[in-house]
Amino acid sequence: MFGCEGSHDASASTDAHVEIRIASLSPAMTSTLIDLGFESELVGRSPWCADLSKSLPVVGDFRDFDPERLLLARPTHMVLQPPLSGINPALVTFAEKQGIELIAMPLDRMQDVRAFVARAALLATDPSRAHARLTALDAMSEVDSSAPRVIVLVNADPMLVAGSANYLADLLPLVALRNAVEREGWVECSHESLGLLEPDLLLGIAEREDNVALLQRTLAAIPCKAAREGRILVVIASELLRPSTRALDAMQALKPAIEAALASGKDAAP
Amino acid sequence: MKFRFALLIAIALLLALARLSVGPHADAHGVIHFGFALPTVTTIPFRLSAVLGAAVIGLLLALAGLALQALLRNPLASPFTLGVSSGASFGVACVLALAATTGLSTHAFGGEFTGALFGAAFSLMLVWILAKRASGRDAVALALAGVVLGGVMSSGAMLLEQIVPRGLRGDLLAWMAGRIPELPDPSALVALWILGLLALIVLWKAAHLLDLLMLDDDEATAAGVRLAATRGGLFIIGGLLAAAAVSFAGPIGFVGLVAPHTARLFIGHRHRLLVPSTALCGVIVVLSADLLRQGLDVGTGRLPVGVITALAGGPFFLWLLSRSRRGGSEWNL
Numbered sequence: 320m321f322g323c324e325g326s327h328d329a330s331a332s333t334d335a336h337v338e339i340r341i342a343s344l345s346p347a348m349t350s351t352l353i354d355l356g357f358e359s360e361l362v363g364r365s366p367w368c369a370d371l372s373k374s375l376p377v378v379g380d381f382r383d384f385d386p387e388r389l390l391l392a393r394p395t396h397m398v399l400q401p402p403l404s405g406i407n408p409a410l411v412t413f414a415e416k417q418g419i420e421l422i423a424m425p426l427d428r429m430q431d432v433r434a435f436v437a438r439a440a441l442l443a444t445d446p447s448r449a450h451a452r453l454t455a456l457d458a459m460s461e462v463d464s465s466a467p468r469v470i471v472l473v474n475a476d477p478m479l480v481a482g483s484a485n486y487l488a489d490l491l492p493l494v495a496l497r498n499a500v501e502r503e504g505w506v507e508c509s510h511e512s513l514g515l516l517e518p519d520l521l522l523g524i525a526e527r528e529d530n531v532a533l534l535q536r537t538l539a540a541i542p543c544k545a546a547r548e549g550r551i552l553v554v555i556a557s558e559l560l561r562p563s564t565r566a567l568d569a570m571q572a573l574k575p576a577i578e579a580a581l582a583s584g585k586d587a588a589p
Numbered sequence: 590m591k592f593r594f595a596l597l598i599a600i601a602l603l604l605a606l607a608r609l610s611v612g613p614h615a616d617a618h619g620v621i622h623f624g625f626a627l628p629t630v631t632t633i634p635f636r637l638s639a640v641l642g643a644a645v646i647g648l649l650l651a652l653a654g655l656a657l658q659a660l661l662r663n664p665l666a667s668p669f670t671l672g673v674s675s676g677a678s679f680g681v682a683c684v685l686a687l688a689a690t691t692g693l694s695t696h697a698f699g700g701e702f703t704g705a706l707f708g709a710a711f712s713l714m715l716v717w718i719l720a721k722r723a724s725g726r727d728a729v730a731l732a733l734a735g736v737v738l739g740g741v742m743s744s745g746a747m748l749l750e751q752i753v754p755r756g757l758r759g760d761l762l763a764w765m766a767g768r769i770p771e772l773p774d775p776s777a778l779v780a781l782w783i784l785g786l787l788a789l790i791v792l793w794k795a796a797h798l799l800d801l802l803m804l805d806d807d808e809a810t811a812a813g814v815r816l817a818a819t820r821g822g823l824f825i826i827g828g829l830l831a832a833a834a835v836s837f838a839g840p841i842g843f844v845g846l847v848a849p850h851t852a853r854l855f856i857g858h859r860h861r862l863l864v865p866s867t868a869l870c871g872v873i874v875v876l877s878a879d880l881l882r883q884g885l886d887v888g889t890g891r892l893p894v895g896v897i898t899a900l901a902g903g904p905f906f907l908w909l910l911s912r913s914r915r916g917g918s919e920w921n922l
Binding site for chain 2: 365366374376377378379380381382383384385386387388390391392402403404405406408409412413504505
């Protein structure tokens with residue numbers, strides 16, 4: 320019933336002979352599915368799937384679901400990131416009874432995103448886009464231990480930074496950086512504790528423009544050499560705040576700005 | 590009075606019918622709208638379980654509110670005055686912490702339902718013991734013990750929420766918003782209905798005692814009321830009903846406060862009619878909120894019922910308060 324990591328088999332397209340209708344309860348999975356060309360197959364969304372038309376019905380979120388709207392949307396597949404507390408058993412029962420295939424996969428690391436792309440490739444009539452993405456994901460380089468160290472801040476209050484074993488940390492080698500934070504997952508920190516790490520660059524990722532100034536101020540207040548010398552970069556990149564294939568492009572697009580920030584020691588424009 | 594009671598029954602039945610008859614439907618282009626949509630063989634189980642779930646939560650919370658207002662002789666008492674809601678939140682937070690520590694799903698520990706039930710029961714037991722030690726379980730001691738313990742339990746839940754991984758924190762907040770579960774376990778639903786109907790019968794049979802309990806202690810004792818036993822019984826009934834409702838649906842606010850006062854407004858203070866009327870008002874309040882929730886699409890999915898009852902219940906309660914300022918009795922507020 321539950322999806323699991325699929326193999327990267329170019330000929331695989333087992334579900335492609337039937338009409339595919341997907342309800343996505345995960346914004347990150349929605350983003351990847353749109354990137355892979357599934358936009359017209361998406362028939363239901365979560366409230367947080369900003370990439371999709373508002374006219375698509377909201378059929379649930381990580382915790383709750385709307386059985387009647389799901390029935391009307393008639394999905395053949397439902398994708399979701401299982402919450403740490405476990406999948407709602409009522410949703411599992413509902414999906415079983417309605418013959419909906421539940422594809423529940425965590426997306427903590429880029430390797431999880433890869434597994435999801437491999438699973439999605441099995442649903443595609445034309446899996447070439449998915450295979451191109453798999454190739455790009457496989458080509459991601461390992462962390463270079465001599466690369467400049469960066470702190471990636473995604474929220475100012477509380478201060479939330481990307482730790483290790485996190486998809487954002489996995490993306491850093493794409494821009495020749497490595498994570499200065501060693502604790503795993505998302506880490507809540509104070510200015511002082513971040514200052515002790517003495518990073519080479521302070522990177523802030525904002526969802527919207529109105530968050531930029533606050534992230535800028537927060538990073539500038541970290542007591543470290545990078546802040547004093549102005550090696551601070553704040554970008555608006557909502558794609559980077561979701562573990563999806565689009566995050567790959569978004570991170571690569573930052574490379575010139577990151578190089579400029581590291582070289583000049585001045586604020587680089589987003 | 591009988592006409593008004595019949596009116597309450599009619600309103601409750603109409604709301605149940607409305608909840609069964611409205612829902613989402615797709616137009617020719619497949620776009621989903623909300624409106625009149627007769628249930629089909631496929632949708633009737635969902636709508637029926639929604640009606641039964643909403644109605645039983647309303648029944649339990651309303652009767653719990655009535656029992657506790659009589660017990661504490663306080664028109665502001667609600668099912669959560671005894672710390673039931675905070676205790677249940679603490680229980681849910683404990684289950685989340687257990688899941689985080691062991692790496693297992695919360696369902697391995699019986700889910701939030703079990704945590705909430707144990708937390709609420711633990712809280713009630715502590716309130717009972719604390720109040721007895723303080724002054725023999727009089728109304729003031731019970732209320733004070735409940736409020737203080739509620740504060741401690743809430744702090745405990747917040748502490749545990751900070752300890753669990755970020756991915757689990759949203760679960761406690763979502764639970765605290767109060768939701769009637771989709772497709773609830775039928776056996777749980779049957780158990781709640783049995784509990785609610787038994788409580789309704791017991792309180793209705795004890796209507797005369799409840800009337801006498803509104804007098805002061807000396808008058809009630811002179812009239813033959815065994816105060817300690819009656820209060821003990823009301824504590825158990827009120828606490829049990831509140832704990833069951835909160836475990837099933839989370840803390841849905843204002844129902845236990847608003848329903849008894851609305852029923853008093855309609856029916857008067859005699860408990861013989863007030864008990865069933867309060868139950869009906871509770872059913873009406875939660876069914877209305879669920880109907881509104883079903884139809885109100887703010888683009889973020891359906892709102893939790895607890896948010897709607899709180900949004901509507903607050904202003905309604907203020908209206909009751911302003912009415913009492915114009916000459917109503919303290920029990921009309």
